């Protein structure tokens with residue numbers, strides 16, 4: 001390993017929640033004053049701090065954490081490793097990857113607490129951005145979840161993904177697009193609402209070790225890039241949603257519940273996707 005290379009490295013952490021240890025139900029990942037959410041929020045913070053600890057032990061010199069779940073106010077700032085900066089709140093133009101363009105190079109991305117795509121079987125809380133809008137999603141013809149789309153966005157900016165954590169469906173998707181990434185399987189999903197889980201403590205120990213390894217994995221990693229132009233084909237849940245989606249410039253109606261987001265590159269495609277998600281919230285009855 002090139003020590004000089006590793007000691008200059010910046011780490012970017014995109015932190016989702018459905019893939020965290022023990023999480024198997026929406027009650028645990030939707031902000032509410034009940035114990036299930038409070039507990040999952042604490043687990044999320046512990047997992048984020050574990051990868052930060054491992055990254056700094058591995059030689060990283062700076063880190064940015066982006067709260068990438070739901071309303072994006074799940075991570076308690078005062079509890080985060082003080083060596084990291086935290087991107088929090090909604091709405092952010094780059095959404096699950098906000099802040100990724102501000103990193104000093106060399107830099108890498110970790111996807112923590114990620115989950116299976118909407119089309120994945122045996123995947124806890126499987127969805128792609130919005131379970132209320134997206135019934136299927138393909139990036140340039142290939143079925144895509146958040147791992148794929150976010151890796152492609154990071155890749156556009158020259159950032160390789162070197163660590164992914166979540167269930168086995170998440171890691172299977174990562175293996176297809178970022179095979180060089182170190183994977184941590186937090187649980188083995190049995191279905192949408194059930195999994196065989198490792199303990200929080202075991203997951204955190206594995207994440208810490210994996211993060212150190214992932215810093216060194218940068219040398220053998222590369223940005224995941226998709227060939228332009230970029231097409232994100234989406235099947236919506238309802239025809240009403242497709243009716244609204246096709247009003248956006250760059251969106252083509254491909255069927256009753258099918259639209260295609262056509263863009264010159266990944267950031268432009270991602271902006272269209274973001275607009276679609278925001279519009280859906282606005283028009284939902």
Ligand SMILES: [Zn+2]
Nearest residue numbers: 016017069070
């Ligand atoms: Zn989420």
